[in-house]
Amino acid sequence: MSQLQDKFGRRFHYLRLSVTDVCNFKCTYCLPDGYRPDGRAQFLGLNEIENLVGAFSEVGTQKIRITGGEPTMRKDFTDIIRVVADNDKIKTIATTTNGYRLEKNAKDWYDAGLRRINVSMDSLDPRMFYQITGQNKFDEVMRGVDAALEAGFERVKINAVLLKGLNDTDLPRFLHWIKSTPIDLRFIELMETGLGRDYFKAHHLAGADIRTKLVEDGWSLDTPAADDGPAQNFSRDDHKGRIGLIMPYDKHFCASCNRLRVSAKGKLHLCLFTENGVDLRDLLQHQDQRAELVERLHGQLATKKETHFLHDGITGVTQHLASIGG
Structure with missing residues (x-):
């Protein structure tokens, strides 16, 4: 079957699959009041995830990132990894986590098929980490990274x-840490969401300012890899780690978009912003629905916009990033 492609020629081989919108952290830029359930949660089950991954794999998806909320709060998180890994068309399985379960489970998740991991760590100062996340778990998360x-x-x-x-x-x-530690550090520019306008005005810092400092300090822009998406990555010969910048307000940010999102309740989102999402769940119950599901995916890609319109102050319907996996 043909690969997912929009009318602007962008091809989509990367799926960010949310498996829960529950989170146990209270990050000030995302869930400052903590997680508040909206009725009884009925997140995608293993069978639905298997059918979803099967359909996406047939239209060119090769990388899946399991997201949340905090995805590792699912008791069957390891089983979810295995379900994705059982599809041999998926070449890369990743997750994004706050790291609170990482120390105890890193090896088991790796053995299940997980190969890449992003850990959210907004400060290397334990006191600031607590102020931002609402959790006194800095040392625990650092041990998880190790x-x-x-x-x-x-x-x-x-x-x-x-x-x-x-x-x-x-x-x-951060620079001192990655001088001797082989990790990729990614600075993400704060994005305005429906619940965070005042916070955005108070705390937004342009990623371009960090980019200028890095270049002045001898960091070089790397040639983009096929699955880098919108990240701009920088390296220096005397550092084992790299720095990546994700700058959604950069003029050309959307030109390299290669990812789609599915929420924990089975809605397809073509963008973090601007639209309500399209329900897929009615076509996730049986494998024999796959052709119809693939047809729906292709049909929705034809409606994808060229940009997210954040530059115009339009944040769309997204209230907070935990709701559809960031």
């Missing part, structure tokens, strides 16, 4: 959301 490196993951990344007035003085600490 466990991931020891388990042999192909790539360990650290995600840090840039926050003016909070972690914007942490850059020297």
Whole structure:
């Protein structure tokens, strides 16, 4: 079957699959009041996930990132990894986690088929980490990062959301860490969502400012890899780690879009912003529905917009990033 492609020529081989919107952290930029359930949660089950992954694999998806909320809060998280890994068309399985279960489970997840892991760590100052996340788990998460490196993951990344007035003085600490540690550090520019306009105005820091500092300090822009998407990656010969910048307000950010999102309740989202999502769940119950599901995916790609319109102050319907996996 033909690969998913939109009318702007962008091809989509990367699926971010949310398996829960529950999270046990209270990050100020995402869930400042903590997770608040909306009725009884009925997240995708293993059979639905298997059927979803099967359909996406037939239309060119080769990489799946399991997201949340906090995906590892699912008791069957290891089983979810196995379900995805059982599809031999999926070449890369990744997850994004706050790391609270990583120390104890890194090896088991690797053995199940997980190969790449992103750990959210917005500060290397334990006090600031607590202020941002609402959890006093800095040491636990750091031990989790060490466990991931020891388990042999192909790539360990650290995600840090840039926050003016909070972690914007942490850059020297991060640079010192990756001088001798082979991890990819990714600074993510704060995005405005429906619940965070005042927070955005108070704490937004342009990623371009960090990029200027890196170039002045001798960091070189790497040639993009096929699955880098919109990230701009920088390296230096005297550092084992790399730095990546994700800058959604950069003029050409959407030009390299290669990912789609499915929420924990089975809605397809063509973008983090601008639209309500399209329900797929009615076509996830049986394998014999796959042709119809694939047809729906192709039909929705024809409606994908060229950009997210964040530059115009339009944040769409997304209230917080935990709702559809960031």
